[in-house]
Amino acid sequence: MDNRAHASDRAGILATRTRNGGPTMHPILKPALRRGWRDLNTVQCGVTRAHARILGPVDTATGSFLTLLDGTRGLPLLREEGQRMGLPDGHVDRLLHRLARAGLLDDATGGGPAADALRSRTEVMDRLRPDLAALSAITPEPSQGIRRLAARRATRVRVQGTGRVGAVVASVLSGAGVGQVEVMDGGCVEPWDVAPGGLPPESVGQRRDAAARTAVRRAAPGSPPRLAEDRGDGERPLSLIVLAPRDGLEAFAPDPLAAEPLIAAGTPHLYAGVIEGTGVIGPLVLPGATACAGCLALDRADADAAWPRMLAQWRSGRRRQVPACDLALATTVAGLAAAHALAFLDGAEPTLAGARWEVAAPGLAWRRRRERAHASCPCGASEQVKGEHTSVDREPHDTMAG
Structure with missing residues (x-):
């Protein structure tokens, strides 16, 4: 089988569950990964390069047995079925180990009490089945997908800004199973919101x-379950704040003063917005570890001496015009920001930590920009990457000569 990273860990998990017949496991080949026969002896599970795995050689009896891995049978019954099909002693367990090593095996009944509670709510699970299938496809260990989905329901996120980007981000996070999504903004809804x-x-x-x-x-x-760790006011600790201001300038060049309370509280926060014809996602700020709004401001000023003066002019006064915010671009930004937020909440590597993505119409070519912790910023992140920020290795800012 291809891609055996962490294979021994997955095999160990399966061995623990199968030893002496318990605890009861109901193996299922991950449903999101479509199966097909490459030839008479080779099965491919999955379509895309990122997730496809190849199993071989597979004899006819083993191929027939694979159809029984649908989550309706426990291990003892699967072993009996294997014997009736003429499979050698121990073949079923060896096959399950191989599937587990390749990250192709899930457990239809695993995940612990939180997963069981989620499964018991049929109307909720029916809404979240596509999300569970996706999580199962991208997580290697059995039951890891349902664990992450159940963990989302114990998560509290705040979205600040309810324009064309922020309101969509909040709705997507809620629809994807995040248990408590707060929203903050002022004023009244305008037609262009x-x-x-x-x-x-x-x-x-x-x-x-x-x-x-x-x-x-x-x-x-x-509705999300009420948790024992909820405080008396019904609030859980914030896991993430998404800053999606209706004024895209505040996402492109976030105000360091406005971010100070988040830095002081150690709250991770993610910027997203649209300005003019450009969409911006990131950075994801991990306070004290990655570049913050203050680092961005200082870095930009180092590269362009006129930047602070220009920014002060852009921020001054009251704008009377409706800000440019292409609907398709805003929806794209909102979707990608929500996807990065969910990946972070699910425990994946935060690829937007210290980085941002920009996409400009009409070409819509994505550009990744690294944002570095600044040595002069009081956030302290530069101590984590000491020596990284230098004048020779800093990525240049875009400039326009006229």
Whole structure:
């Protein structure tokens, strides 16, 4: 089989579950990975390069046995079925180990009490089955997908900004199973705030935060469970804040003063927005470890002496114009920001930590930019990457000569 990273760990997990027939496991070949026969003796599970695995050689009896791995049978019954099909002693267990080593095996009943509680809510699970299938496909260990999905329901996230980007981000996070999604914004909904998946047309004139909370509730697959660790005020600790201001300038060049409380509290936060014809996602700030808004401001000023003066002019006064925010671009930014937020909440490597993605219309070519911790910023992140920020290895900023 291809791609055997962490294979011994997965095999060890399976061995623990199968030893002496317990605890009861109901093996299932990961349903999201489509199966097909490459030839008479080789099975491929999965379509795409990132997830496909090849199993071989596979004889006819073993191929028939694979169809029994549908999550409806426990290990003892599978062993009996294997014997009736004429498979050698121990063949079933060896096959399951091979599948586990390749990350192709899931457990239809595993995941612990939180997963069991989620499965018991049929109406919630029916909404989240595509998300569970996706998590199962990208996580190697059996039951890891359902564990992550159940963990989302114990998570609290705040989205600040309810325009065409922020309201969609909040709805997507809620619909993907995040248990508590808060929204913050001021003023009332304007016609140009409306977006599919975000604020609906009937919300025009309502308070933005109230309208966004309604959208979040509508998107949620059922109410989240009340947890023992909830504090008396019903709030859980914040896992992430998504900053999606309606003024895209505040996402492109975030205000260090506004970020200070988040840095002081150690709260991870992610920037996302649209300015002019450019969409911006990131950085994801891990306070004290990666570049923050202050680092970005200092770094930009180092590269362009006129930047602070220009920024002060752009921020001054009250804008009367409706800000440019292409609907398709805003939806793209919101979707990708939500995907990165979910990956972070699920425990994946935070690829936007210290980085940002920009995409500009009409070419829509994505550009990744590394954002480095600045030695002069009081956030302290530069201590984690001491010596990394130098004048010779800093990526240049885009400039325009005229």
